[in-house]
Amino acid sequence: MKKIIALIMSLFCYVAVADVVPPVPPIPPSPVSSRVSIFSTTVDWAAVTGMGLKQYTGKITGNNKSLVKDGLVLYYLDAFPCYGEADSVRVWISPNDKMVGNLRLVCVHKPSVISFAWRNAKEDALDAKTTGLLTCSVEGNKELKIDLSKCEIGKEWKEYK
Secondary structure, three states, rough: OOOHHHHHHHHHHHHHEEEHHHOOOOOOOOOOOOOOOOOOOHHHHHHHHOEEEEEEEEEEOOOOHHHOOOOOEEEEEOOOOOOEEEOEEEEEEEOOEEOOOOEEEOOOOOOOEEEEEEEEEOOOOOOOOOEEEEEEEEEOOOOEEEEHHEEEEEEEEHOOO
């Protein structure tokens, strides 16, 4: 019993001393570095606009032989009103119009135009830097139809300043 009372008394003393110890001062912010942190605002589009999110799929057709060559890799670039689902923003188009990969977008409304980063590559080629911007008009409803023959090839990345 004496041991229990001694333990309880030591706990009371510890609690009393703990209140006297000054709090640890906050860590000052580190100086600004050259690294840029990107925080997506797309998650808030539904809340900001008051519109619900809907899922759309994309089908790419209209082979543009001068653009596709031995194969065309497209990466969807997030832009209002849509953002791409993480596992469904890369598509490879074969010279024979075969589409490998899925394009799934989450949007507050159907887009009329979407943009891709693009590069020419064979299907099994390792990922590398893309060439530039490709802007495409969109038709259809839940399944968006993108006709490559109607897409506009934008500047190469090195031309943007």
